[in-house]
Amino acid sequence: MLTKRIIPCLDIKNxxxxxxxxxxxxxxxxxxxxxxxxxxxxxxDELVFLDISxxxxxxxxxxxxxxxxxxQVNIPFTVGGGISSIEDVDALLQCGADKVSINSSAVKRPExxxxxxxxxxxxxxxxxxxxxxIGNQWKVHLAGGSIPTDIDLFEWAKEVEQRGAGEILFTSMxxxxxxxxxxxxxxxxxxxxxxxxxxxxxxxxxxxxFIDTFKIGKADAALAASVFHFGEIRIPELKKQLKNNNIExxx
Amino acid sequence: xxxxxxxxxxxxxxxxQFAFNRLGVNAVLSSNAEEITxxxxxxxxxxxEASTAMHKLKESGLITLIPNLKQPVxxxxxxxxxxxxxxxxxxxxGLGVFNxxxxxxxxxxxxxxxxWNIIKNLKSDLFTGVKExxxxxxxxxxxxxxxxxxxxxxxxDINYASALQHNNFFGVQFHPEKSSxxxxxxxxxxxxxxxxxx
Numbered sequence: 115m116l117t118k119r120i121i122p123c124l125d126i127k128n129x130x131x132x133x134x135x136x137x138x139x140x141x142x143x144x145x146x147x148x149x150x151x152x153x154x155x156x157x158x159d160e161l162v163f164l165d166i167s168x169x170x171x172x173x174x175x176x177x178x179x180x181x182x183x184x185x186q187v188n189i190p191f192t193v194g195g196g197i198s199s200i201e202d203v204d205a206l207l208q209c210g211a212d213k214v215s216i217n218s219s220a221v222k223r224p225e226x227x228x229x230x231x232x233x234x235x236x237x238x239x240x241x242x243x244x245x246x247x248i249g250n251q252w253k254v255h256l257a258g259g260s261i262p263t264d265i266d267l268f269e270w271a272k273e274v275e276q277r278g279a280g281e282i283l284f285t286s287m288x289x290x291x292x293x294x295x296x297x298x299x300x301x302x303x304x305x306x307x308x309x310x311x312x313x314x315x316x317x318x319x320x321x322x323x324f325i326d327t328f329k330i331g332k333a334d335a336a337l338a339a340s341v342f343h344f345g346e347i348r349i350p351e352l353k354k355q356l357k358n359n360n361i362e363x364x365x
Numbered sequence: 366x367x368x369x370x371x372x373x374x375x376x377x378x379x380x381x382q383f384a385f386n387r388l389g390v391n392a393v394l395s396s397n398a399e400e401i402t403x404x405x406x407x408x409x410x411x412x413x414e415a416s417t418a419m420h421k422l423k424e425s426g427l428i429t430l431i432p433n434l435k436q437p438v439x440x441x442x443x444x445x446x447x448x449x450x451x452x453x454x455x456x457x458x459g460l461g462v463f464n465x466x467x468x469x470x471x472x473x474x475x476x477x478x479x480x481w482n483i484i485k486n487l488k489s490d491l492f493t494g495v496k497e498x499x500x501x502x503x504x505x506x507x508x509x510x511x512x513x514x515x516x517x518x519x520x521x522d523i524n525y526a527s528a529l530q531h532n533n534f535f536g537v538q539f540h541p542e543k544s545s546x547x548x549x550x551x552x553x554x555x556x557x558x559x560x561x562x563x
Contacts, residue, residue, distance in 0.1 A: 115482065116482045117481045188387070188545050234413065236506075237504045281479060309476060310475060
């Protein structure tokens with residue numbers, strides 16, 4: 115059976131990981147390559163690198179980092195952050211990224227999804243969606259969640275699929291950072307309405323949350339950052355627990 | 366060891382090159398007929414859409430060269446699919462090395478299949494030291510139907526051929542270059558193969 119995926123997410127600025135990482139065995143916690151290798155060894159199924167560099171120089175450094183990760187890491191990885199053109203994607207794939215994730219640029223110009231999936235294949239185009247539940251409506255937000263729009267999450271997700279995205283990375287802003295669990299109700303609704311894989315993001319705090327997001331949220335993969343970086347949840351232990359709860363994982 | 370990765374402009378082939386580098390082997394990207402035919406081992410990669418990829422093979426003249434290669438050839442992902450008789454993707458005629466057809470997964474499952482799944486019923490030197498039910502990383506919307514040349518199977522939607530072999534030709538649907546240690550073992554095995562067709 116196809117297994118559920120566990121995906122650590124690393125924030126990258128000027129080619130270095132930020133937000134702090136607290137790993138015992140690392141010589142340099144800021145080195146994305148070393149961290150990526152560590153996660154691959156621990157049994158992470160994939161990695162996501164989110165580039166939060168503000169300058170062109172910072173992005174160029176990120177490209178260099180992507181090359182080094184591709185050279186040394188033997189599991190797939192996605193790069194996101196600030197991608198808005200065919201040229202951006204081409205450069206990342208040329209450096210060895212397996213997939214790219216686009217977000218605000220897709221909302222601003224939805225045709226970008228068609229263009230990218232036609233050129234590079236839908237398998238490498240992930241569309242990230244940040245949304246917030248306001249009243250009982252889920253509204254898409256832009257620019258890392260700072261700009262609200264009137265776009266409905268579920269309508270947008272459907273459009274994203276139709277335009278050729280290979281996967282959706284859904285972050286609930288209501289849950290992100292709370293450590294109270296994933297947005298399982300919205301996730302299940304997405305998973306049932308769509309025929310492409312859904313990655314759950316935002317809210318991971320303990321092992322139970324992962325069990326719930328796979329069972330109740332029907333997610334295909336779950337992404338988290340700090341709980342992994344600070345060793346609050348260890349991936350081998352997490353996967354063992356998932357297996358014990360009859361969730362298919364790669365051990 | 367002279368390893369050539371056929372470069373015909375289809376997808377991300379850097380990661381395959383890097384995977385060989387990690388095994389201490391320098392694999393060369395090439396679209397040059399002479400360079401390809403003189404290699405010890407050949408990788409036929411492919412990511413993207415089938416008819417477009419086949420068109421690129423035609424343009425570069427590789428379409429006649431590839432099925433006639435005598436040394437071990439490993440088709441990966443779309444590369445494997447293009448070695449089959451045909452694929453439903455873009456209604457494309459394949460290179461006809463593997464006597465099977467490529468179909469699309471039904472809508473009963475999520476398409477593409479994306480992630481780690483099990484390979485089983487392993488029967489080939491390609492899998493020496495790889496255990497039954499090992500996990501491999503797969504990303505694909507189309508699959509090769511079972512045939513006599515099947516050397517591994519996987520279950521998704523139905524039970525399909527996740528690896529094929531005909532004489533010196535090998536094909537794997539999964540990405541050994543992205544499948545952790547077990548994937549590396551398969552690439553190592555491929556490098557060790559001692560087959561030469563006359």
